[in-house]
Amino acid sequence: MKQIKLQPLNQEVEVATESTLLSVLLEQEMNVLQACGGQGRCATCHIYVQSGKEALSPKSEQEILTLSFITTSKENSRLACQARVLQDGLVIEVPQGMYIGSLGELKSLIGKRAQQNLIHPLTGEVLVEEGKLILRSALEKMTEIDSTFTADLSQMLLPSEKSQVLNR
16 A cells, blocks of 8 residues: 545545556545546546656556647646556645536536636646636637647547547
């Protein structure tokens, strides 16, 4: 068993060696969307490693590719579904906000104030900041991001992977 710390909860958790950070977040009842089903192809389990990055498994090629598309990605970014805990001493930060699951979900929120940041599920971009009114322009922004993301990603994938991305 390994000890890790979750921020901003300031909570220490004991996890089994080789557990993914995603499983840790789910065990802590954190609402992680998992839009790609834990395949490392979206941003909905994006976290930041505050310290102890050597306590995690190395980044895979898939993770590196996906992180390159996430607008909020930094040097210390990881995808929780891809990162396995190998040692003690890890401190991670979960981005604050709610990932939007679909255009329909966002559409149902139009006219309301965002209770927290509303985040695009593929790129990690904040669509509507906490406290701001949710407008139709957020729908247009999400559609624009989706088409740009899909076009960029399809250029970098193998032909067999392209059909999977385009058929989401």
